[in-house]
Each structure stands twice: as structure tokens, then as C-alpha cells.
């Protein structure tokens with residue numbers, strides 16, 4: 687899979703991809719991540735990529751020209767399955783969306799800044815819009831990193847069996863059950879007996895029960 691991220695602050699996208707699972711996924715050639723500085727795609731002498739909004743109002747808007755230049759160049763090099771714009775005024779990211787995107791070959795992620803992008807970019811190029819939550823970040827870079835992480839860990843071969851994504855929260859619309867590790871007793875706090883029993887069907891039953899209990903309590907909206 688190849689992911690191209692368009693941004694005005696490429697520095698914000700360095701560290702999230704240089705560690706742990708995402709780093710190993712790149713080393714194993716399971717994913718390629720390329721960031722593109724929007725300022726490299728403007729003919730403007732001052733490398734200006736944003737301007738005041740028509741009609742007045744606070745906040746700058748990213749201009750169509752550099753974004754058009756950047757996306758057109760990428761599209762001349764390969765075909766893209768999705769061109770995603772990350773913005774708070776969009777449908778929320780779900781596990782289903784991440785599962786779906788993990789099957790794509792090439793995607794572009796456009797990150798907004800300031801008041802967002804000229805609407806004509808959205809009308810012309812964007813095939814999917816995603817918000818990572820009902821709150822506003824300073825820019826779309828961290829949201830893009832979150833989306834990339836949620837997708838990349840699902841690409842076959844990225845996670846080993848021991849970290850299989852199949853048992854994650856949300857894969858079955860339930861939150862994950864509680865987990866414990868050694869020691870089995872710490873300051874009088876004991877691990878539930880069932881987990882030490884070696885009775886795996888019973889342990890599975892217990893986990894399912896706890897997952898339902900937890901979901902009912904914390905996220906009743908997920909219980910259909």
C-alpha cells in the first residue's frame with residue numbers, strides 16, 4: 687500500500703511513522719508513506735498557500751492552486767483508489783472505514799489547516815472525508831496520523847499473531863474485555879480465577895461476557 691499525505695506542516699508527520707509497528711511495516715515494504723509539503727507546489731513568490739475567505743470572516747483558507755498542482759502530479763504518476771480529506775466536518779472514522787481502507791492500493795490524504803480548504807477542492811477531487819472525533823484540532827496532520835495508524839496495522843503481515851487485530855475493541859462492535867498479566871496477585875489484587883484455570887472455552891465465554899458488560903456500561907450506543 688502507498689499513502690501520500692499532503693500537508694503544510696510535514697514535520698508534524700515525522701515521528702508517528704518512525705517507531706514501532708508502523709516503522710516495521712515500512713521496513714517490511716508493506717506500506718510506503720510519502721509526505722508532500724504544499725508549499726513546494728505553489729508558484730507564489732512568498733510560497734503562500736492560504737488566503738482570506740471570500741465574504742469575510744476570521745481564518746485563512748488553503749487555496750485550490752497548490753493542492754490542484756500536487757494532486758494532479760501524483761495522479762499523473764499512478765492511479766489512486768481514494769483521495770481523502772481530513773476535517774472535523776465529516777463522517778467519523780470507524781473500524782469499518784479503517785478495515786475498508788486497509789484493502790486499498792494507493793491513497794492520498796489531504797490535511798486541512800486554518801479554516802480548511804477551498805470548497806472547490808472538495809468538490810473536484812475528494813472521494814472521502816473523515817473526521818477523527820467531535821472536536822477541533824489545530825490541523826489535520828495528527829488526524830491523518832491516527833487514520834494511517836488505524837489502517838496500516840490491519841494490512842496483512844503487519845501484526846503478528848500475538849497482536850492480531852481481530853481481537854481489538856470494535857472489530858465485533860464490542861469494547862475489549864479486561865486483560866491481566868503477571869503477577870497473579872499484587873497488593874491483594876487478584877487476577878480473576880477463571881483466567882488461571884486453563885479452561886479455554888470457559889475463558890472465551892468469560893471474555894465475551896465482560897466485553898458485553900463493558901460495552902453496556904461505557905458505550906451503550908454500540909449495543910444494537
Ligand code: ADE
Pocket residue numbers: 772773774798816817818819820821822823824825826829
Ligand atoms: N482537523 C481538525 N480537527 C479534525 C478532526 N477532529 N478530525 C479530522 N481532521 C481534523
